[in-house]
Every structure is written in structure tokens, then in C-alpha cells.
Amino acid sequence: MYELHYYPGNASFAPHVVLRELGLPFELVRVDRENNANKGAAYLQLNPTGRIPVLVKDGAAMFETVAICMHLAERAPEAGLVPGVEDAQRAKFLQWLVFMTNTVQPDVLMYYYNARYTTDPDGGAAVQQAAARRLEEWYAIIEDALGDGPYFLGTRFTLLDIYLTMLTRWGRNLPTPPASLPKTAALARKVLARPAVGEVLAAEGITGDFLAG
Ligand SMILES: N[C@@H](CCC(=O)N[C@@H](CS)C(=O)NCC(=O)O)C(=O)O
Numbered sequence: 001m002y003e004l005h006y007y008p009g010n011a012s013f014a015p016h017v018v019l020r021e022l023g024l025p026f027e028l029v030r031v032d033r034e035n036n037a038n039k040g041a042a043y044l045q046l047n048p049t050g051r052i053p054v055l056v057k058d059g060a061a062m063f064e065t066v067a068i069c070m071h072l073a074e075r076a077p078e079a080g081l082v083p084g085v086e087d088a089q090r091a092k093f094l095q096w097l098v099f100m101t102n103t104v105q106p107d108v109l110m111y112y113y114n115a116r117y118t119t120d121p122d123g124g125a126a127v128q129q130a131a132a133r134r135l136e137e138w139y140a141i142i143e144d145a146l147g148d149g150p151y152f153l154g155t156r157f158t159l160l161d162i163y164l165t166m167l168t169r170w171g172r173n174l175p176t177p178p179a180s181l182p183k184t185a186a187l188a189r190k191v192l193a194r195p196a197v198g199e200v201l202a203a204e205g206i207t208g209d210f211l212a213g
Helices: 013-022 041-046 065-073 090-112 124-145 159-173 182-192 195-204
Strands: 002-006 026-030 054-057 060-063
Touching (some): 002 013, 013 159, 013 195, 041 054, 041 060, 065 090, 065 159, 090 159, 124 159, 182 195
Antiparallel strands (some): 002 054, 054 060
């Protein structure tokens, strides 16, 4: 039995979707972020970075969202969430997954946690504006890379689609939100229509409203 330490709409969304898509047995543990539980001693034992999510199995804890997702997905290769080493789409998959977690996600963090990225007490707004500019560039690059769909790699649903949907939601407050980009929006709509993803939204108490308008 897996235990996923989550907070609604946080990076835990991706492994939560993976767990439900794969039908793996798990329980959700809501992190009390309102009271900074993720900075408390018990949580730091699981994840010294104090960030969400953490996956626990048989007393062993694992952090870093993409690592958790890959680890889970490779338990059930037949589901195809991660193209195998011999798969012709593996290189493309890895490139875009790492781009999303390594380039886009840090700028999302900079956008939301802007005050952490400057020693200037008045500098947060400028950090946020610069992050927003970069993010719009990154989302446009992803939009250009999407083909006819419905998914990132065509007709097959993979971890890329889960991750991009999460990033699309996170970009909802940008001047040009990624949901305003047609292919990105169509992909997210398709992902949100999946039964497992509907269960995730319901369990976390979040909605697909970021696609409205
Ligand atoms: N690189 C980490 C980043 C995770 C992360 O930043 N999670 C956010 C929520 S989406 C968090 O824990 N924020 C609380 C904090 O940084 O204090 C991952 O991908 O798991």
C-alpha cells in the first residue's frame, strides 16, 4: 500500500493521477500546509526539502515528483505511461518531461514564491514579472511542439499529458495563461475527461475551471 502525502493542486497531483490511472492501492495523507506541517520535524524526516509530494511505501519515503511518477509508472509498463527503453518515442518523452520539470516548474515556483528568490524586500514583484515572461515563452514552445493530438505523443496517453495538465493549471494566473493556447487547452480538456483524473479532482476538491473562457 502506497501513501501519498499531498496538498490539493500541488505537485502531488501528478503522482495522484498516476496512482489512480494504474489502479495501484494507495491512501492519501493531506499535508497540513495551513500550519506549515511540511516544515515540521515529522515531515522533514520524510522529505528534508519540506516540499510536497512524498510517496511512502513500507516505511521508505521518496520525494521529487517526476521521480515518483516514473517509479510508479515503470511498475506497470503495460499501461504505457512511460515509453520503454526500446520505444521510438522514448527520447522525445524524456526530453519534454525533463523540460517541464527542470525548466518550466522552477519558473512556476519563482512566480508563486517570488519573495524567496530575492534578498530585496521589495523585489518580489519584479521576480514574478520576469518569471511570468519566461513562463509564457516556455508554454508557447510546448504549444508549438504539440502535434495533432489528442495527446502529447499522439494517440497514446503518457505521463507527459499528466504533467502538462498540471502545469497548465499552475499557469492559470499568468497574463497569457497556457489554457489560452489551443492545443495545450485541448490536451488538458482530454486529460480532465479521463475517469481517473475526474476522481483526482473530486478527491482533492479542485476543478477544471482553469480551462474556462
Ligand atoms: N522539485 C520538487 C518541487 C515540489 C514543490 O515545490 N512543491 C510545492 C507545492 S507544488 C511545495 O511543496 N511548496 C511548499 C514550499 O516550497 O514551501 C518536486 O517536483 O517534487
